[in-house]
Each structure stands twice: as C-alpha cells, then as structure tokens.
Amino acid sequence: MTGFLAAFGGRLAERWVALLAVPGLLYTATVAAALTCGWWRVDLVGAVGRHLDARLADAAVAPSLRTAASVAALLAGVLLLAAGAGLLARAVAVPVELACCGAWPRWAAPLARRLTERRGRRWGRADARVREESAPGPVHGELVAARNAIALMAPAHPTWTGDRLAAAETRVWHEYGLDLASCWPRLWLVVPDTVQEAVRTARDSFSSSLLTASWALLYLLPGLFWWPAALAAAVLALTARHRTRASAGALADLVEAVVDVHAPDLAAALKVDTPHHRVTPDIGRVITERLRKGV
Known part of the structure; x- marks a missing residue:
C-alpha cells in the first residue's frame, strides 16, 4: 500500500506540474508583465513588496528576517496564483469543449x-x-x-469537431445497428485493458488540446493591455485548433475501431447469437433495444 500511495502521489505531482503549475506560472508571469509593461504601467513587484514589508512590520517581525519572509510570502503567493490560474483554465475547458463539439447555448x-x-x-x-x-x-x-x-x-x-465525433456514432448505427451511447459502457467492460488504455490516451490528448484552447482565451485578457500576450493567445489558438482536430479525429477513429473489432464480443457477453461471428444491423438493433430497456 505504501508503494502504491508513493507511485500515485508521484503521478499526481507530475500531472499537477504539467497541467497546472508550469502553464499557470507562465500565465501569472505574463499577467504581471502586462500590468508592468502594458498601458497601465503598474509597479506590481514594488507595490507588493512594500505591502508585505508593512504587514511584517505590523506583525513585529525582526528587520533581519523581513527580506526572507517577504520572499517566502511572495513565492507562496505566486504559486497560489499559478495553481488558481491552472484550475481556472481547466474550468474554462468545459465550455470550450461544448463549443468545439457544437453544443452551443440557445442564445x-x-x-x-x-x-x-x-x-x-x-x-x-x-x-x-x-x-x-x-x-x-x-x-x-x-x-x-x-x-x-x-x-x-x-x-x-x-463545428468540424462536432461533426467528426457525431459521425462515429452515425456510422456505427448504419453499419451495425448499434446505438453507440447505449452500447459503449457495456462494450467497455468486455474490451482488453490495452484497448481501454489506448482510448484513455486518445481522450487525454483531446482534453489536452481543449485545455490549450482555454489558455488561449485566458491570454486574451492580458492581451488587451500588452500586445505580446495577444500574440501568445493567437499562437495558442492556432495550435489548439490543429491539435483539437487531430485528436478528435484520432479519438473518433479509435472508437469506431473498438466497435469494429469487439462488437461480436459484446453480443457474446449479452448471449445474442451472431452467425459467422459478425454483428449485422438486424442483430445490432436487437442489442440496442435490449440495452435501451424500452427507453
């Protein structure tokens, strides 16, 4: 158990650094540079330093320790802001995914x-x-x-991404008579671990591309006051567009491939006869009807 927790903690730390800490630190630095070098010309570091020094003086901290305490507090604040920026980017990625998949709001x-x-x-x-x-x-x-x-x-x-993901569901229905939304959770239970890992990797790649798009949106905010940030937003947006299309296509292809290869295994698990070990549209509709349970 100790080894498992250590390994899990290591992987969690790696994901935190990759997804939140490093991009968040870059974003925090960009915002600080935009406030310092942009239109507003705010002496951000000096203002924060003076504020910390005043608070430490009020707390009766010895003058010899104020510099070290100020640096430690500043670093802690930067890390908290970076983590907050990373969490905000992940939250923004949710509506970004809906927009990319064509699920737009009513307005x-x-x-x-x-x-x-x-x-x-x-x-x-x-x-x-x-x-x-x-x-x-x-x-x-x-x-x-x-x-x-x-x-x-x-x-x-x-959107292209919405049509590409929806095409997988439509093509599976036309070829096998299977409702992908109904059969996928059951199909997931019968495929090998290697297949599950491949699908997870493809999904993570798609999520990562959406996270890049959310960072592009966030960089637009400092870009209003500092043109290099706007340039970074444009580069991230172009990168996200390319990666999203590539990863969405790969994910859709992989989902179709899983159905192509393992649909007979699903039928066997449900005790549905498949002549010649092949799922035909008629057989697929029988499976779909059973899985929908009349809904």
Whole structure:
C-alpha cells in the first residue's frame, strides 16, 4: 500500500506540474508583465513588496528576517496564483469543449444554424463533384478527400469537431445497428485493458488540446493591455485548433475501431447469437433495444 500511495502521489505531482503549475506560472508571469509593461504601467513587484514589508512590520517581525519572509510570502503567493490560474483554465475547458463539439447555448442558436447551413452547402458541392467523378482513380480520391475534409457525412453541427465525433456514432448505427451511447459502457467492460488504455490516451490528448484552447482565451485578457500576450493567445489558438482536430479525429477513429473489432464480443457477453461471428444491423438493433430497456 505504501508503494502504491508513493507511485500515485508521484503521478499526481507530475500531472499537477504539467497541467497546472508550469502553464499557470507562465500565465501569472505574463499577467504581471502586462500590468508592468502594458498601458497601465503598474509597479506590481514594488507595490507588493512594500505591502508585505508593512504587514511584517505590523506583525513585529525582526528587520533581519523581513527580506526572507517577504520572499517566502511572495513565492507562496505566486504559486497560489499559478495553481488558481491552472484550475481556472481547466474550468474554462468545459465550455470550450461544448463549443468545439457544437453544443452551443440557445442564445447562439441562430449563429450555429447559419454556420451549419454554410458547412452543409460546402459539403453538398464537394459531394456533387465526387458523384460526377464516379470512375475510380487519383482524381476521384482527391475529390473524396476534399469532401471528407469538410465532414465525413452531411454536416449537422456548426463545428468540424462536432461533426467528426457525431459521425462515429452515425456510422456505427448504419453499419451495425448499434446505438453507440447505449452500447459503449457495456462494450467497455468486455474490451482488453490495452484497448481501454489506448482510448484513455486518445481522450487525454483531446482534453489536452481543449485545455490549450482555454489558455488561449485566458491570454486574451492580458492581451488587451500588452500586445505580446495577444500574440501568445493567437499562437495558442492556432495550435489548439490543429491539435483539437487531430485528436478528435484520432479519438473518433479509435472508437469506431473498438466497435469494429469487439462488437461480436459484446453480443457474446449479452448471449445474442451472431452467425459467422459478425454483428449485422438486424442483430445490432436487437442489442440496442435490449440495452435501451424500452427507453
């Protein structure tokens, strides 16, 4: 048990440093630089130092110890601010994920509808070109790739990520008759540990890209007063966009692959016969109906 707690504590410390401490320290330093060098020109370090010195004098701390105590208090304050910034970024990542997945609030519904229709028109034109060039060959492959770059299926969300994740659910339903939302928790129980670990890694990569996007939003605040922070926000936003698309595509592909390979194992676990060890749409609909339990 002691070894387990030590290992768990080590991993927890590593995740805290990677996800909260280091990015939070950079953000705290950027905010301090924006206040010091930006439009407001606030002597932040000097003001904090004078405030700490006054508080220590009120507490009757010896003058010889005030410098060390001020430095220790300043470091503690910086670490607390860095941890707070990291926690704020993780909180912001939740609405960022909803926005990336196309789950926009009601007040943004008109904009979401217009963006979805625009993406649908682009996809429709690309799909028409694919159908016109029906002969197999390099040209047909390029047209298919161009269409799929917009969406794998007719867009139903205002964002690429939302359509890519939703496409996995739709394709699984069309191919196997399985409702992915209903069957996934049960499927998770029958897949090997290596598969679970691969899915967790893909999900962590997607979450990490969303966290980068949330940091980009937070850097916009000091960017209003100091242009280097705005530049950092732009770089982070471009990086987050690329990483989010890549990680969302990888996650969706992996989820489909898990169903492709282990759907017969789910049927076997539920005692549903699968001729030729293959889940057909009819069999999948039987499994879906059982798992939904009439809901």
